[in-house]
Amino acid sequence: MSGGPEASDELGMRLKTYEGRAAAVAGQGKDPVNLPMIRHWCEAMGDTNPAYEGPDAMAPPTMLQAWTMGGLSGHSGRSAAFDELLGLLDEAGCTSVVATDCEQEYVRALRPGDEVTFDTVIESVSERKTTKLGTGYFVTTRTDVRAGPDRALAGTHRFRILKYAPAARSRPQEQPRRPRPVVNRDNAGFWEGVEQHRLLIQRCTSCTTLRFPWLPGCNACGALDWDTLEASGEGTVYSYVVMHHPPFPAFDPPYAVALVELAEGVRMISNVIGTPYDKVHIGLPVHLEFQRYDDELVLPVFRAREEVA
Incomplete structure (x- = not known):
């Protein structure tokens, strides 16, 4: 990435005025520290430390951010200043965002039953930077996580994002290839x-x-x-799904993915071609074809038998 003389622009100076202002005030964790969340975390991470189990369990320190996350519904305590900061970036064309890194400091262990509160401050906004993704600004927030009736500091979480305007593509994007079989x-x-x-x-x-x-x-x-x-190539649709989302390169949703029962008795997954996705149904007679997608890839697919006749 690079900065440069152009980084001292008017927008950059306006963004700098938000440093030190609150991003969230008196936020509250959605749930107290609890054993089920600790267990799920440890299972996902493969962490078998006995300190995270039993009546005297502590929460893994790296779970610090988990206790402050708002889930899909989010938190209501985000400040107007933080919304203004992000709005300025959006207006300037920096509409894309990517998380770049985080840092955590641990002060004391959290234990089941602890009620978590937190305050977040806009710690810093970088000068304008140009990366391979595009040009924008790094915004760092610092969250102080507290617990217990005395709201003693349990740890600090710094989170850094890049809000940027995507770089223009210098050449047309090549037609994506179908995924290769393993x-x-x-x-x-x-x-x-x-x-x-x-x-x-x-x-x-x-x-x-x-x-x-x-x-x-x-x-x-x-x-x-x-x-x-x-195989003889004869079969029937045993089951199927219609893919609408998410989109994948080289595929054009919606399309049907079928589980085909071959005449020999085994079943295989493939596409039904030549038939609209909403006309595919269980019991549909199909016949095997081989379709070439590029110089390297040939795949077995199926066509409705009525289309073959």
Whole structure:
């Protein structure tokens, strides 16, 4: 990133006047410090420290911010000054935001039952900076977290964001490619068959059970030896979902993703093409096709049998 003489602009000087002003006053944690949240945190982080369990448990220090978060409904104590600061940035075109880093200082342990309160101040606003994302300003807030009837300081949380105007793209964005399948030693034979426009199903040579997707061993008898059977390509829609959101590059929602039951009895997930998403239904007869998406990628898809006829 870079700064420069242009950083001393009028907007930058106006933003600097907000340093030291409150961003939130007398905020209150939505819940007291409690064992269920501590347990969920420790399970998510894989932290098995016994200090976080039992009647004398303490909260992990790194949970400091968790006790102050407002959730989807947010907090009502945000100050007008902080809203003004963000509004000035939005008006200047700095409408995008990214969190860059945080720092925490721990003063004393929080324990179940502690009621958390906090105050937040706008600690600093940087000069104008240019990054790969765009040009904008780093805004740092400091939150002092307190607990108990005496509101003793438990810790401090500094949070830094970059509010910026996105950089203009210097060249047209390339058409995104479809995601590549993950090919490994257990399923490589399947993808080799797809390249040859053959849909291969594994068959256990011990008990003749068919299996899909490909696995290293039989899930019926545990045997490791297998051969393959080429699918006829006939099937029916066993179940399906319609994807509306979130959008993914190279996909154009809404579209149907179907669980197709092949005539051989196994099921596989794929797309139904050539049929509007709202016309796909359970029991729809389909037939296998192989569709090439680029020079490297061929995928097995299905088309309604009435479209094939």
